[in-house]
Amino acid sequence: MKTITYSLSAIALVATLAACAAPMNNSQLGSATGAVLGGVAGNQMGQGQGKTAATIVGTMVGSVVGGQVGAQQDRYYQQPQVAAPYYNRGY
Template structure:
């Protein structure tokens, strides 16, 4: 259990340091969150070395899925938004 906690902590620290100096976007947040949640979910399966492998696979898949979800949000928020609707009163 300590190994998993250290691994997830190291992963979170690496993600935080990677984003230093640049604004954090939703893809980075989603990737880090997905990695942690995927690692926790993957840790629930297997025994011994299988548990370690499941944790690593879960973290990797979680990072990919979370990153894609965050990137989709980034693309949506970068699109031009329609002009506000006016109710024929000029405001």
């Protein structure tokens, strides 16, 4: 069962990344990666009938957390970078 879960997670991640024609920003990439990792973690924690629910909740939580981390990185990298003055370049 674990092999099937890992295989489906890998296929879902590859399909998500391949489906985007434009390059993904960090928020989208973080959301997709978080969803896959959260789904795998939830599947490992759940037992019996709760396994499906744990997988779904793990996917949702992982997607939100991954998207927030990626959005924070997007905001950081979009800030203007100030170049050092010529006299302070270290050479």
